[in-house]
Amino acid sequence: MEQIYRNARVVMRDEDFIGSVVVRDGLIAAVDRGAGTVGEDFDGDVLMPGVVDIHTDNLERHYYPRQNIGWNPVSASVTHDSSDISVGVTTVFNSMSVGSYAASEARETDKLVRLVDGLLQAKEAGMLKASHFVHWRCETTSDELRERLPPLAEHPLTAMFSMMDHTPGQRQHKNVEKHVELWRARGLNDQQVVERLAEIRERQARNAVANARFVSEVAKAKGAVLMSHDDETDEHVDLAADLGATVAEFPVTQAAAERARARGMTIVMGGPNLIRGGSYSGNVPASALVEAGLLDGFASDYVPRSLIECVFALAKAPFGWSLPRAVATVTAATAEAGGLTDRGAIAEGLRADFLRVREIGGLPIIGGVWVGGRRAA
Numbered sequence: 001m002e003q004i005y006r007n008a009r010v011v012m013r014d015e016d017f018i019g020s021v022v023v024r025d026g027l028i029a030a031v032d033r034g035a036g037t038v039g040e041d042f043d044g045d046v047l048m049p050g051v052v053d054i055h056t057d058n059l060e061r062h063y064y065p066r067q068n069i070g071w072n073p074v075s076a077s078v079t080h081d082s083s084d085i086s087v088g089v090t091t092v093f094n095s096m097s098v099g100s101y102a103a104s105e106a107r108e109t110d111k112l113v114r115l116v117d118g119l120l121q122a123k124e125a126g127m128l129k130a131s132h133f134v135h136w137r138c139e140t141t142s143d144e145l146r147e148r149l150p151p152l153a154e155h156p157l158t159a160m161f162s163m164m165d166h167t168p169g170q171r172q173h174k175n176v177e178k179h180v181e182l183w184r185a186r187g188l189n190d191q192q193v194v195e196r197l198a199e200i201r202e203r204q205a206r207n208a209v210a211n212a213r214f215v216s217e218v219a220k221a222k223g224a225v226l227m228s229h230d231d232e233t234d235e236h237v238d239l240a241a242d243l244g245a246t247v248a249e250f251p252v253t254q255a256a257a258e259r260a261r262a263r264g265m266t267i268v269m270g271g272p273n274l275i276r277g278g279s280y281s282g283n284v285p286a287s288a289l290v291e292a293g294l295l296d297g298f299a300s301d302y303v304p305r306s307l308i309e310c311v312f313a314l315a316k317a318p319f320g321w322s323l324p325r326a327v328a329t330v331t332a333a334t335a336e337a338g339g340l341t342d343r344g345a346i347a348e349g350l351r352a353d354f355l356r357v358r359e360i361g362g363l364p365i366i367g368g369v370w371v372g373g374r375r376a377a
Helices: 058-063 072-088 109-124 145-153 178-185 190-222 234-243 254-262 271-276 286-291 308-315 323-328 332-337
Strands: 003-012 016-024 027-033 046-049 049-056 089-100 131-137 158-164 226-228 247-249 266-270 297-299 352-358 363-371
Touching: 046 323, 049 247, 049 297, 049 308, 049 332, 058 072, 058 089, 058 109, 058 131, 072 089, 072 271, 072 363, 089 109, 089 145, 089 158, 109 131, 109 145, 131 145, 145 158, 145 190, 145 352, 158 190, 190 226, 190 234, 190 254, 190 308, 226 234, 234 254, 247 254, 247 323, 247 332, 254 266, 254 286, 266 271, 266 286, 271 308, 297 308, 297 332, 308 323, 308 363, 323 332
Parallel strands: 003 046, 049 089, 089 131, 131 158, 158 226, 226 247, 247 266, 266 297
Antiparallel strands: 003 016, 016 027, 046 352, 352 363
């Protein structure tokens, strides 16, 4: 089966032009210059690859939409998939926290199994439109990680692992007083705060490095991508890179990003950081890394819509990137970071995952989504 999409602003890896794209059997068969006369008329709208999101926390939010309210995991997966497709995300790495530093019903082992099994069930039943994978976020300070991770890692959708350390006073949570204020608001007195900090720091000293090595071993055994998370120092980056991490996700200082670049790692920041104008934790702004030439890609973190907005924000002042370069931050760069070679660009032989986008009132509006050549939205 063949489809033709014409009179589009086709965004390829290194250039964009008015042209047409031919799709055959779910793959891009040809890309031609000129408006053309046959096929669906894009009326000059942007035709770009589908967005590849290598880190989103949103699946578990659909699973547990409110505290103590669990939702059917298959239904949650379908809803999550639809929300991703609606904002142009056609490939999703669903991040699941193992040994999480933050209490959450959705992160208990039996709940995680139920959720990822629901995701797989929805996929196998043909309920999902996007491509879905699982990204295990591993809290290296956890006493339970070595027990919990191996069976989870065997899940068929497993494709990625990242190493986290959310100990207060460093990395993402450099400002320890924010934690202290939160604990006091929850009723802890000064002595209990001191004891809690001491316990957390002792657990970090006991587990963090050994567990990072363990996560690396599990990732290598699975042939999966390994990422670091929230690096603050050269030492953080070097430990991760030495263990085989190829992606530095959300570095919290420019120094860490510079070290990641020196170690040949792909640097990925959160889309909300750029769109909101900075980090909610007070860490390095994504815009600073853009200006320093230290950013390769974006992940949605907690707002999938942010990714398509990042593209068009980068293509305007003060950044002034070309549209192909901006598009690559959420397509080619993230596909490569996720180990995917069959998507992420408009090129012959690749999957026909693509979007129709038009700016209205300064915002990119999705006019159509195709996955594997089929209209998904």
